[in-house]
Amino acid sequence: MDPRNMPAIPGQPRALSVSELNHQVRHLLETSFMQAWVEGELSSFSRPASGHWYFTLKDAKCQVRCAMFKGFNQRIRPLPKEGDQVRIRGKVSLYESRGDFQLIAEHMEPAGAGALQQAFEALKYKLQQEGLFEPARKKPIPALPRHIGVVTSPTGAAIHDILTVLARRFPAIGVTLYPTLVQGQSAAADIVRAIQAAERHNRADVLIIGRGGGSLEDLWCFNDEAVARAIAACPLPTVSAVGHEVDFTIADFVADLRAPTPSAAAEKLSPDQRDWLRLLDSQQARLLTAFHTQQRRLATRLEHLAARLRDPRRELQDKAQRLDELDLRLQAAMARRLERLQTRLANADGRLQSQSPARHLVIAQQQVGQLAQRLQRATQQTLAHKRERLAHAGQALHLVSPLSTLSRGYAIVSTPEQPVVRKATELAPGDAISARLGAGRVDATVLRIHSDDPASGDSVL
Known part of the structure; x- marks a missing residue:
């Protein structure tokens, strides 16, 4: 007999089954700990064919079993390995079948030293796989932009360096500053907003996005995925100018051109005005020489044409006489053609009268009347002949008929x-x-x- 179906003994409390106990404990754990962040070292890490991850998270004193199902672990790059220090966000639960206390992980990130570098490498790998770093998608940078947009802090050293270089090299280039935060938690969203403002403004030929040097944490907003995608989607050519020459960010890989510093970006986008002045002087001298040469050539040609030019009144008289001759010939030709056409029209009218449908219709009606009379006479003759033959056949039949004998x-x-x-x-x-x-x-x-x-x-x- 199943113990669950046995009647309770009076005075004794009802005993729970193991399944009931584990189920109640699981419910209590999951309702008491909605979500928890736990940090520790990965151990006993396994990835079966199902795609789920099973591992143990431990510290110097304790350990806890963990499971991370396929739907949550697909985007984690690079893949974790034994000994990694990680931070996990998940739900506390109980695996009822074995009664094991466990943590159901929903998010995993590196913990401690090197976490930012690992996040950098993970995002770099992801965007590279999507093709955002491909040279084929990068837009060409204009050789001489008429207007440059700058996305940076209005109080930082980057905008001062850019303006100084442009004023020295080519002050005719216009500059529009799109101010933004370049450090802190809200900096990434602010940079995206500034890039989108430059797109809507649609005034700049090229856009510089950057800031001065700093630590990895200071430059981290330029490693944000939203910033990278905003740069990739920007229709304007973009130049990344973040930090010092040794600093690399995700923005450097996504932008159409990387400059090691903001000053270098301004130099890449602006030609040296002294070179342009020398070029303009040279072009002006060549233009004046070509102008004087062409002027002399045209003057010589004008003299030759003037010598060949005749009195236009004689030319007009010849043209008028020729026009009169052509007019007379045209009138004679038109008269002859009109006469030929009238003759052809008269001949066609005679043929049309001889072939008139009304005449043919009268003849046809007469023929129909004659044929109708002939048909009537032939029909009457045929009927009379048939009647005569029928009478003879009736008499012959009557002679041999049994009725006649009877x-x-x-x-x-x-x-x-x-x-x-x-x-x-x-x-x-x-x-x-x-x-x-x-x-x-x-x-x-x-x-x-x-x-x-x-x-x-x-x-x-």
Whole structure:
């Protein structure tokens, strides 16, 4: 008998089954600890074919079993390994089948020293796999931008360095500052907002995004995924100028061009005005030389044309006379053509009259009338001939008809078994017979049979 179905003994408390106990403990744990962050060292890490992760998290004194299911661990890069120090966010629970206390992990990140570098490498790997670093997607940087947008802090050294370099090298280039925070927790969202403002403004030919040097933590907002995607999606050519020459951020890999410093970015985007002035002077001298040469060539040509030029009045008189001749020839040609066309029209009208449908219709109506009369006469003759043949055939048929024979006093005798009785010997006294006469029918009964054989006399059978 199942112990669960046994009646309770009076005075003793009801005992829980193991399943009930584990279920209640699991419910108590999961409702008491909604979510918890736990830090420790990875141990006994395993990845079965199902894609779930099972491992132990331990410190110097204790350990706890953990499970991280496939839906939560797919985006964790790089993959954790034995001995890693990690921070886990998850739910406290109980594996009821074995009664094991465990932590259901929903998020994992590196802990302690090197965590930022690991996060940097993970995001770099992810964006590289998506193709955001590919050279084919990078936009060309304009050789001489008319306007430069700068996304940086309005009080930092970066904007001062950029403006100083531009004023020295090419002060004609316009600059618009899109102010933003470049350090702190809210800096990444502020940088994204500034980039989007530059897109909407649509004034700059190229956009510098950067700040001065600092620690990895100070530059961390330029390693934010949202900032990287905003730079990649920006329709303007972008130049990343973050920190010093040795500093690298995710923004450097995503931008269309990396400059080691903000000053270097300004130098890459601005030509040296002294080179341009020398080039302009050279071009001006070449232009003046070409102008004077062309001027002399045109003057010489003008003199030649003036010598060849005739009095335009004589040319006009010749053209007027030629025009009169052409006008007379045109009128004569038009008159001849009109005469030919009138002759062709008269001939066509005569042919049309001879081929008039009305004339053909009258002839056809006459022919139809004649044919109708001939058809009527032929029909009457055919009917008369058929009637005559029918009368002759009727007379011949009447001559050979049995009815004609019967009308002369003969009869056709039949019985129910025989349609026609030809001999008297085929009957017996008492047989019912039927006699067909020339007019009508007679039913009778045989009384005697007379033989027609002369040798036998009038014997009765």
